[in-house]
Each structure stands twice: as structure tokens, then as C-alpha cells.
Amino acid sequence: MAGVDLSEREQKVLRLLIEAHVRTARPVSSSAIASDRAIPLSSATVRSVLRSLEERKFILQPHTSAGRIPTDRGYRHYVDFLMKPAAPSGSERSAIDGGLSGFSGTDHEIVATEISRIVSDLAKELAVSVAPGAAGIVDRIDLVPLSPGRAVAAATMRSGVTRTVAIALESDVENSDLGEAACLLNEWLRGEPVAAAETVLLRRMRRASPPVRQVLRALLAARSQFLTPGEGQSVHYEGARYIFRHPEFASDAACLGDILDSEETLAEVVGGASTTRAVTIRIGRENPLRGMRRMSLVVGSYRVGGGVGRMAVIGPTRMKYPRLVGLVEYLSRALDGMFGAKR
């Protein structure tokens, strides 16, 4: 696997070609590579190297007598073997640390929003962030009365993640009904995966007394914010403006609309990444989505109790991998540290 028999020189040429292409967004000519000091070769020799790289599908020519551009496979090799993640600069690190400080005890939705902002600001790319969500096992559910007719529901997961929502009640619901509803909920749901909550509620609530049933109905209405099993609704993104600036999307911007639109899709794309590595990279067609064939994804994950939060940078396959990987990696570790998880 490692290198697929690429010689030292071929690797070097491939690296230079990719880095030049990332800078210029245009096909790279043999002479452009030959003029690099690191390669003391003539353009003719470079061409023969390019020819061999092309035969093995690391690069391709958009048309005869054009320069070469990397294929997905070329980028993959670059990412796996040729590049070194670039750690964020000091000022960037302090921007990250400063942006995260003070959030350690906050609702994870808020942290996720902040993360997408930080990433897109620094990366200058579209950034997506998926909060840990209520994934996992329900630990307890509280129902707390506020003023008459209003209550707060809070679900705490074994992972420590808490979701809250305000519900409105008819006036005939007493505090004792609320208490009874809370007791029932804990009895039914404690130790259960949150994914099952909706089904359980629907099946069991028929037997409850009318006022209790009313409370449960109100919870069901709010389920999209409260009892989402995975990373359903909790997708945040920031930096849409950046992705439109890339010349590769100037022609068909329509696919970008589809991507931005569906949070389910985004969650799926980002969520499919590995959780054992800090950073996962998906290049071009490695991505299952048709609309993302020409984009790459750098996904980082962080652990909060039993849940996993994720952040990703989305851009053209021609993206600044070393910088972005370094950025996402740093942020992942910072968040892991912040929430006390070890890998």
C-alpha cells in the first residue's frame, strides 16, 4: 500500500504539483514544477515523471496539451504520506483557546455554534459543527414548574449531556401531575436509549391520566429539540460565503444549495467519520454524496462523556490540507481536554 511504488522523486513531484495546484487552482505545467529549486530537473524530465504518475492515476490532464491536476487518488496519497499537518500559529491558537474559554459548562448546542464560527473564521472555509446530541442512554428526566402554566423539562444523559426545553401547559395541570409525569418518564426511560423514547411515550401515554397525558403530549411536540436520538437537528454551520468564492464552484453553484439545505444530509456526511482518529479526511468521490463529488471534508471529533461531537471543514478537493488538518486537530484536542476525555 504505502506509496504504491512511487519513487522518491515521483513523490516529490506529486507534492509540488499538488501544492502548486492548491495555490493557483489551475492545471500545473511541467515547467512550473521544473522551475522549483527543490527539483533540479528540466521540464522535459519532469514531463516523463508526470507521465508515469498519470499512468498510475495520481494525476490527470483535463485535455491534451494542458498541465496536470491531481486526481482524488493523488490527493489521498498526498494526505496519507506526503504532507505534514501544520500546527496553528500562536495567534490562531490563542484565538481558539480564547473563543472556547468560558464555555466548558454550557449547553453543547451553544458550544457547537461557537465551534463552527471559530473554524470558519480561521479556515476561511465553510465549517460545520454537530453537537454531541443526546446520543446514548437517558439518565434522568426532570420536570420543573415555573409560573403557572409553564414548566421546564430537562433530560440528562449518562454522558452528562443535558437538553432542556420550555413547555406550556393548560391551567388544569397541577404540580402533582407534573411530578407524576416525571416519575413515569423516569420509570419508562431511565437506562433506555433516547432513540426509543418517542416510541415508548407513544405506546404508554394512553394509560396515563388526562393531565399527565397533556404533559407528555407537550414533550412529544418538542421532541425535535429535546429527545433527538442522534445528531438530528443539532447541525450548525458558518462560512457559506467562503465556499462560493472558490472558482471550481462558479459554474454550478446549485449543488451548494442542496448541501447547505439539508441538515440531515450534513449530519450524515459529517457523522459518518471515524471516531477513533482525531481527524478524518474524505476526498472527492470517497464521499457517498453525489453532490459532494468535487469537495473534500476534514472532520474532527471530540468526546463528551459517552457522546461524540464533530466539526468539519468543507471545501473543494483543492483545499489546504496541512493547514486545515492542523487546525481541526488542534481544536479536537482542545475540546477533548476541555471536557476531560482521553483518547
Next chain:
Amino acid sequence: MAGVDLSEREQKVLRLLIEAHVRTARPVSSSAIASDRAIPLSSATVRSVLRSLEERKFILQPHTSAGRIPTDRGYRHYVDFLMKPAAPSGSERSAIDGGLSGFSGTDHEIVATEISRIVSDLAKELAVSVAPGAAGIVDRIDLVPLSPGRAVAAATMRSGVTRTVAIALESDVENSDLGEAACLLNEWLRGEPVAAAETVLLRRMRRASPPVRQVLRALLAARSQFLTPGEGQSVHYEGARYIFRHPEFASDAACLGDILDSEETLAEVVGGASTTRAVTIRIGRENPLRGMRRMSLVVGSYRVGGGVGRMAVIGPTRMKYPRLVGLVEYLSRALDGMFGAKR
């Protein structure tokens, strides 16, 4: 003002021209209008009418020997005097009513998300929704302990809107500290506009005891979801894919990125609309934003207690005004009815 002295015939021609242009997205020729049964005139006569409309800037020619397209002013006249809002069909009405049912007691953020989904589904356009937000006066603030180290904060406004957020606390915070913090918060903030909350907290928290201060700090960290004065963060949108399909944006899609990106901007654009009318229309350059010069906006509002929620459809100036106005109007009234407000 009314009509700016347009004759009956001119109005009719303008209406037909606009409706044809909305259908075809292309300049409308005199013969296309003349061939309409409602206008028993020759194309030559229509041309002289068009000429007079053009002199008064209701329409323009993209270039000599092309058909005419409406100007912003033309659309404005159409919207104000020539069109009649088209009430949603029966199936659409039931889609709206069904989509909203069961949400009457829920957090307004959730309702707003659902609204943007409903509108974009039916309108087939980009739909934006701004939740009523915590605008207005603080009525009370509750801090409720959950499991050790976790608490829920709930802010209830005079308007009845409630916002909740979960906060994490160091273990050295006792329940009594929480109670003291709640007392202080109510003392400081009750009757105050929520916009002032952040400033008040920052100024006063220095005097509090360390554990209480910790609670207040946690609240400040969560302020973006909790104590937002207006419609700060609570912007939802849906249907980005639709706006990319319009031929007018095929060339320069970049401006769309800017619009989708900044929630502040969106909130500003949508929020600037009148609250006395059910529906406000902004056409092209009537919009303060440079990037929206070629777009129109149909904004509806609904009242919840003292707060105002809003929804809007965003599309090219060439949009289906009667249909969209009818839709937004219906939804606004439905929401007003649901939350018991009268206009």
C-alpha cells in the same frame, strides 16, 4: 400617488407583462402581450403603450430590440394596485394547519424552525423565520438544580416567552447558592428590558460571593441562547436549494453565500419590516442590503404576547407575488390565532 396616472389600459398591459415575465423569466415582447385575449389590440398599439410605460420607468428594455422587463417600480405598482393575493388552496391550508398543530405550547424556537420548513415547502423558495425572541421585559428568572453540578436556568418574559438553558457548575456550588443567585437575578432584572441584562450582570456580579459569581458567569457564557435582546441568534431558514434554481442567480451565486451566512444580516433584513401590517413586501432596491438588490422579500409577522415573530420568503424580484403574499398572510393569521393575539 395611486396609479401615477396610469390609464386602465396601461395598468392591464403592465399586469400582463409582469405575469408573463414571472412565468418565463425573459423579456416580454409586444406581440406576446397582444396575443393575449384580454387585450384586443395589435402589437403596434401595445408597443405605444409600452413606450409610455417605459417613459415613466415602470418597465425597461435590457437593450434595444429586446422585449421589456418590469422595473422595481413596476413590481411595486403591481403589488400595490394590480394584483390580488391568492389564498392558499385547500390542501395547502391543511398542510399548514397540520404542520402547526400540536406546537401551540412549545418553545418558540421550535415553532420557528417548523415555520421555515412549511413556508419553503409550499412556496418552493428560500424561507426565513425569526422566532419572537426574548424581546421585552424580564418577568422572572428561575434557577433549578438537577443532578449535582447541573442546573437549568429559565427566563420568563412579560410576553410569556420562555427561554431555557442548561448550565454546568463546579461541585462547590450549593443549592443555596443557586437560590441566592436566583434571588439576585430577579432583584436586578425583573421589569428590566432583557437587552440590559448583560450589562447589569457584568457590573453587579463582582460583589457577589464566589460560588454565586460562578453561576452568573455560566449564565453569561450561555447568553447567546438565553439573554439575547432581540432576534439575535434565533434565525432559521430552509429551502436554500430553491433560490439557486432561479436563472437570475446562475451567473453570480456569490452574493447568495453572503446572505445565507450572516444570521445577523438576515434578522435585520427580515426584522425591519412593519409590524402593523400582516404582510410587508420589499422589492429589489427597496432593500437596504446591497447584495439583495435583485431580490424581493415577502415578510409576515405574528404576535406572541409582546413579542413579534416573523417569517419571510426570499426570491428574485421576479417572484409569484400573489401566491406568496397569500401564503404568508394565511400563515401569519394562523399563528396569530394560535397564540391568541388579535390585530
Next chain:
DNA sequence: GGTTAGCACTCGACCACCGAGAGTGCTAAG
């Protein structure tokens, strides 16, 4: 044998040009 210079070849970008077609403006007659 690997490397290089030289040269012919290919292809896209750009421009000018042309003809067809759409649509107008003008004018004179109804």
C-alpha cells in the same frame, strides 16, 4: 541509461465576421 534541448503538434482562448431571427421604432394609411 538517465537527462536534456529542440521541434512539431494539439488544444483552448480570443477575436472578427456573418447570417438568421426576434423585436422594435417609425410612418403612412385606414
Next chain:
DNA sequence: CTTAGCACTCTCGGTGGTCGAGTGCTAACC
């Protein structure tokens, strides 16, 4: 006032020609 007729203008698509970038090949060179 309306209309038919006609000349005029402008866009659009296709064609041909030039230019330059970049390659592939080959023969000479180290």
C-alpha cells in the same frame, strides 16, 4: 386612435483564423 408595413438594431450561434501554452517525441549529450 389604430394598424400594417418596413427598415433598423441587437443578440445568438456558428465559423474560421491566430496566438500561446504545453505537451510528446526524438536525437544528442553526459
